Amino acid sequence: MEKKYDVIVIGAGAAGVSAAIWCKRLDLTILLIEKQAKVGGQLHRVGNPIIDYPGIMASHGIQLAETLQEHIQALHIPVLQAEVLQIHEGRREVITEKGSFHCEYLIVATGVKDRLLRIPGEKEMLDRGEQYSTTKEKHRFEGQKVLVVGGGDRAIEGVLNVADIAEHTWLVHRGSHFRAQQRFVEAVHKHPNITIFMQSELTEIVDQHTLKAVRLRVQGREQLVHVDRVLVRIGMEPENQLLQGMVLHKSDGSITVDEFYRTSVPWIFAVGDLVTAPELRSVSWAAGQGMVASKSILLDRMREKG
Numbered sequence: 001m002e003k004k005y006d007v008i009v010i011g012a013g014a015a016g017v018s019a020a021i022w023c024k025r026l027d028l029t030i031l032l033i034e035k036q037a038k039v040g041g042q043l044h045r046v047g048n049p050i051i052d053y054p055g056i057m058a059s060h061g062i063q064l065a066e067t068l069q070e071h072i073q074a075l076h077i078p079v080l081q082a083e084v085l086q087i088h089e090g091r092r093e094v095i096t097e098k099g100s101f102h103c104e105y106l107i108v109a110t111g112v113k114d115r116l117l118r119i120p121g122e123k124e125m126l127d128r129g130e131q132y133s134t135t136k137e138k139h140r141f142e143g144q145k146v147l148v149v150g151g152g153d154r155a156i157e158g159v160l161n162v163a164d165i166a167e168h169t170w171l172v173h174r175g176s177h178f179r180a181q182q183r184f185v186e187a188v189h190k191h192p193n194i195t196i197f198m199q200s201e202l203t204e205i206v207d208q209h210t211l212k213a214v215r216l217r218v219q220g221r222e223q224l225v226h227v228d229r230v231l232v233r234i235g236m237e238p239e240n241q242l243l244q245g246m247v248l249h250k251s252d253g254s255i256t257v258d259e260f261y262r263t264s265v266p267w268i269f270a271v272g273d274l275v276t277a278p279e280l281r282s283v284s285w286a287a288g289q290g291m292v293a294s295k296s297i298l299l300d301r302m303r304e305k306g
């Protein structure tokens with residue numbers, strides 16, 4: 001008969017890895033499923049030092065991701081590299097591109113994904129893979145005209161990372177003030193190579209052979225600006241696709257959970273950034289939630305078995 005796991009965890013970011021470690025520690029049989037080649041999730045995008053997770057001072061996110069990988073290997077936690085395509089609620093089945101797996105309990109830790117503007121030309125630009133890192137791929141911005149959209153830390157840090165080497169940069173923000181850290185905001189206002197458009201929106205990314213331009217609405221007036229690169233940095237939203245129509249959501253797309261991280265379907269738990277308000281998203285909170293969900297599953301099983 002096909003093996004049935006006590007717990008399947010979807011997503012090997014900080015939350016999913018923590019849940020898997022705790023399941024292992026609690027003697028629950030476990031399968032961790034991750035669609036990327038490496039574990040760590042968003043940590044691969046963190047260029048700043050991580051100094052706020054107890055016991056580890058990581059000089060960047062990848063370093064912390066590598067320690068997660070080592071931890072999983074040391075505990076012999078099985079990881080399947082596959083994308084989960086669907087969850088079958090009635091059969092307690094997780095369907096991936098590499099086969100289907102059954103479990104008693106499911107922990108969904110699929111994190112967040114980039115929020116999109118959903119404007120003409122954006123999908124084509126993303127399909128061409130043109131969202132480069134301003135740290136690891138900084139050279140791609142040299143001598144370029146770069147337009148960054150957003151008003152939070154990622155947008156402002158991004159424009160500051162490239163402003164010294166770009167031909168020119170623009171920062172476009174819909175609001176009337178930035179949400180980013182004060183030190184970033186001050187730096188961006190002082191920088192001579194950054195033009196700031198407040199209360200403005202990007203309405204179209206226009207591609208004409210090699211010439212690229214964007215249409216902007218600057219305080220109500222339309223403008224065409226010629227640029228080489230566009231970076232959309234308007235925040236992240238919960239990666240909730242697998243649970244849509246199955247469990248209750250909040251209006252921001254995050255999954256509704258109880259204090260034990262149980263969703264409205266009792267055998268499905270959800271943890272990490274997928275259930276967390278933006279201002280609380282962090283490695284320590286994600287890891288803590290993984291622990292709570294795993295211990296709650298153990299308690300639920302004990303109750304069920306009397």
Ligand SMILES: Cc1cc2nc3c(=O)[nH]c(=O)nc-3n(C[C@H](O)[C@H](O)[C@H](O)COP(=O)(O)OP(=O)(O)OC[C@H]3O[C@@H](n4cnc5c(N)ncnc54)[C@H](O)[C@@H]3O)c2cc1C
Pocket residue numbers: 010011012013014015016033034035036039040041042043045046047048049050051052053082083084085109110111112154239242271272273274281282283284286
């Ligand atoms: C730029 C930046 C800087 C940050 N700095 C800090 C900091 O200094 N300190 C701090 O504590 N936090 C920081 N954070 C936040 C922290 O990184 C996150 O809160 C934390 O990593 C979230 O972990 P997670 O497991 O919930 O989600 P994620 O890391 O997003 O992991 C989700 C995983 O699920 C996988 N997945 C999604 N869908 C599927 C599917 N269908 N099938 C299989 N796998 C799937 C994804 O590939 C991913 O690996 C920062 C975040 C960013 C972006």
